[in-house]
Amino acid sequence: MLQAALRSGAAHRRSVFEVFTRRLPDGRRYGVTAGVGRVLDAIEAFRFDTPVLDFLADQRVVDDATLSWLSDYRFTGSVYGYPEGECYFPGSPIMTVEGTFAEAVILETVVLSILNHDSAIAAAASRMVNAAAGRPLLEMGARRTHELAAVSAARAAYVVGFAATSDLDAGFRYGIPTVGTSAHAFTLLHDTERDAFTAQVESMGRDTTLLVDTYDLGEAVQTAVEVAGPELGAVRIDSGDLLLLAHRVRKQLDEAGAGKARITVTSDLDEYAIAALGAAPVDAYGVGTSLVTGSGYPTCSMVYKLVARASSNDPDAPLVPVAKRSAGAKSSRGGRKWGARRPDAEGVAEAEVIGTGPVPDDLAAHQLQVPLVSEGRIVGREPLSAARDRHRASLDRLPISAAQLSRGEPVIPTEYYSGG
Structure with missing residues (x-):
């Protein structure tokens, strides 16, 4: 054209x-x-540098006059x-x-590529924020999309109210607060769950978030409190019936004297799952796949049309x-x-x-x-x-x-x- x-x-x-x-x-x-x-x-x-111009010339995409125009764009x-x-x-x-x-x-x-992607993520994220009804949402989708799309997805989610991201590159580029927790691999690395929790608490402090569903959930919560004490910051549940398990874990934490310990839930959450957990004693939600895929709508179908010309x-x-x-x-x-x-x-x-x-x-x-x-x-x-x-x-x-x-x-x- x-x-x-x-x-x-x-x-x-x-x-x-x-x-x-x-x-x-x-x-x-x-x-x-x-x-x-x-x-x-x-x-x-937006520029056309020498390597790009050379490529366009070598592939005969455009003629010399167009190359000259592009070089000064x-x-x-x-x-x-x-x-x-x-x-x-x-x-x-x-x-x-x-x-x-x-x-x-x-x-x-x-x-279009920027607006369609970011607006789709933001629309899905906004619905999730509404469903969370004031509870913080953590963006955790970097492993579920393109490495650069993950950064822009974290940015879009933050615009509409997500509290933080696990993507450090998004934090570096845009100043978005960053958070994280350990994965099951960290627990499996150690000989016992107690060893894993001890290592994490000694390294990160008692306010850290311990992942408690690698083996037996009840035993893990008990061990977490024994290791971190009443100052335990939070536990994360990543599988199972989250509504039921959140109630059980809250009761166990309270009875163990860790009443201030928070409960974060993850595991393929979307806006509907978040809304369903509204009555659960959950303090924060970690959202990944559904967020970075626009919760089923990864584009907004925006178009770029000529509407007037001289x-x-x-x-x-x-x-x-x-x-x-x-x-x-x-x-x-x-x-x-x-x-x-x-x-x-x-x-x-x-x-x-x-x-x-x-x-x-x-x-x-x-x-x-x-x-x-x-x-x-x-x-x-x-x-x-x-x-x-x-x-x-x-x-x-x-x-x-x-x-x-x-x-x-x-x-x-x-x-x-x-x-x-």
Whole structure:
């Protein structure tokens, strides 16, 4: 596309691309925007260095004129979008990329790959946080996905309220709190379970978390208290009937004088299992596989579509709305759009309003897009703490049924507005 557009001259037309999704995953009530900070980093670093250009030349992917254009590539356009942590709905203009056709179209894959992955993880993680009802969630999925995806998954989970991650690389890159516990291999390494617990307590202190289900759970809990004393920090249960076992372990810890010892449960948890454990004396949940796979929906099906382009190469030429008009569910709406969330009289969201043209006065204060890149300069960077606060505030403004795990339609409808 780039090579042909450069040859025709249309590559230099001012263009507007939009990231949106036509639907939410089946049964989900809302989506979560995540990965925005990573997109900004990717745009800033997007370059074609000599080895890459040599590869494109050797493989005859593009011609010499295109190689020359790529060698000088720098994104000089502007980007607007829903800020990280904000909820979205079908049709929401999650990100708008404006620039020449050439410089904007080439960002499609990197933008979509980040937003689709991170937003899918964040949506699943947000449901888990809701199900946990205030109990901390620990991200433990690094062994269940690609090594780089694991880091971005930990980041996305933290944005929506996970307390910590077991992935040290995520802690190193993004400042996310890190936690960990021993595995069964550590216990099996030692001649006895007591030897293993003693080694861990002597090394890590009494506030450590001991894994107690390698052999006999009851004996392990007793040994853990004998080794660490009443100051035992926590025990982890990783198998079996977690609801039943958590009650038994809590009773045993209390009777042994370790009433302050916490109980962490793991073992293929998802939002439904977490909700089912709501009545159990559990203090924290460790979640891995279901989190890093989006709890069954590893992508958000976001697309990157051209919605407007200039009528000519003149920098002042007016923008013309364009849209795909094919039959079926893949048609799209043309024009540069804004998104706003209309509240009811109580301040609770009642509709996602998507429009073109002037924003109605009653929606002006409720617009959702913010500047992210201005003429090639990153302006939308923020700490992860800001995204965490925003997500909680965004959820708090949605109807309470947004937190339901039962299948249903998006918690608010999407309405389209065309201004004059």
